[in-house]
Amino acid sequence: MMWRIRAFERAAEAGLANGHVAGAVHMSIGQEAVAAGVSAHLIKADVIASTHRGHGHSIAKGADLHGMMLELYGRAGGSCGGKGGSMHIADFDVGMLGANGVVGAGLPIAVGAAQGLRLLGRNAIAVCYFGDGAANRGPFLESLNWAAVFRLPVLFVCEDNSWSATTRTATMSAGPGIAARAESLGVPAVSIDGNDVEAVDETAGRLIADIRAGGGPRLLHARTYRLKGHTVTDPAPYRPAEEVAARWEDDPIARNAAELKALGLDEDEIAAIEIAETRRIAEAVAAALAAPFPETAAAFDDVQDVGRPAPGAERGLAHPLPAEHAA
């Protein structure tokens, strides 16, 4: 799974470089262990709310890879019909309720989804991914308090990559940290090494079991690192080169491969996973390149049912006179 995410994002990066992918593309390279470890414990009926850095969460939840790639390429048939792009990837069929362009916006959506699921008698949970920067926004406080008050089945997953866009989060955050903030709001929290996929898997499994047993919300604070810039086009000169180099040594995929090797797994078998995932993604890219762009008229769909854009609106026409007065 981690390789699938990595291969997808490498392809997105390449697509942006050669001009086929546009807009803001935020990579989660280096953070794959969090999505992979958490999603291992989710069922299809569970829902997730994601961030602007949402490729990994979507893929791990089972989102359609071809639909995602078509979306990045802005093509018809993309997950969002070409209206979302990387920053608004979503696949509602697998409970992936959307990547979000606003930091922290997924928090209240996730608690509401959990409340709605309970009201409708559905036995499922909500997972909310957010970054360390989001913990400085009001919705973090409101949503954790809310989830605790209503004992909602929500797992809050903080992917702490140390950076709020181009600012080191620690310089902007008071107090002893995110887990302590969660505990102060009545949400039990666990801090772990988020680059250790086994640790994520084990801890997420335990927290999700607690939530499914009716224990109310939990928070998983996963310390990880964004190995790339804030967006693909950000060379991240604000980070010391030594820091980045040191963090590449902690690449969760390389770490996991080393651990598997130590357990006796053949090197060729590990390489085969990489090759298979890279090939799978290459097929999605080829399909995206071959696909047509959406018709312009699609820009007027799915706005609203009543009061939808009037016919002719795209040409700037005024409201036509009612027939009896059109003389």
Place this chain on the structure above:
Amino acid sequence: MSGFTYIEGARRALAEELERDPRVWALGEDLGRGGVFKQYDGLQARFGETRVVDTPISEATIMGAAVGAALVGSRPVVEMRFSDFALCAVDELVNQAAKNRFMFGGQGRVPLVVRQPIGVWRSSGAQHSQSLESWWVHIPGLVVTAPATPADAYALLKAAIRCDDPVVHLEHKALWPLSGAAPESDAPAELGRAAIRRPGRDVTIVAWSAAVHEALEAARLAAMEGVEAEVIDLRSLWPWDADCVLSSVARTRRLIVAQEAVRDAGFGAEIVATVTEALGDRLEAKPVRLGAPRIPVGYSAPLEAAYRVGPDNIARAITGMAA
């Protein structure tokens, strides 16, 4: 009149929808105690704490949670206490609720209603008196409704709850005790359909919410001077019934828009622009926009009065235009 009030219309509409559809629920601050204006009185006792939910004072999360709850298939009715407080939840309303369906290519629907009490009421000051309808109408994806009568408080709220798109439902605080005719049936209103509250041949006045009543009073005053004004109650601002307005102005050839909100860059400008684009060469007078000056609402009685348009101003505009 039967004594059917605006507040009773709203309460009855919500109760009937809660009864009809188990997916409908309401959330907001102090709903268990009936809400700020008692518009939820008795509903929690009847439907329980999971259908009529008391929430923390967390406007952003009240609105955001409603978005999430709507996405999984429930139908939340959000209470904002005062329209002004909805500004604490603008991201959730504008960037999340209104954009979701489009941005994700129609995968999700957000059938929520946001009840936002608007308007000047009992010296409430600058942060409890605003009418911000033009903000919401400006956002693609939002439906905006503003009942002026008890029957519409009932029928438009029902329509809002049954609408599959997010609806901003603006209830005027000064209208809660207003008595009027009970609705003739339990049917929801048709969104986007205006009502002609008073027919007239000389001038068309377009208004909504409480300003409808001021326009009616102004039309009565103008009639004593021999000028017959037609009063159109828009009822919903998006979609708005341009056909009704254009048909009326095509006959009267004169247009006044009267709104309680600040006049500048308000929704009245949209109506004037639309009418001018369609009928500009057939108008016999320049269209007039009446609204509040571009000032916040003051507390003291004369300061508050300086904000109001009022029937006298509207009546002067009517007779001035017809002269």
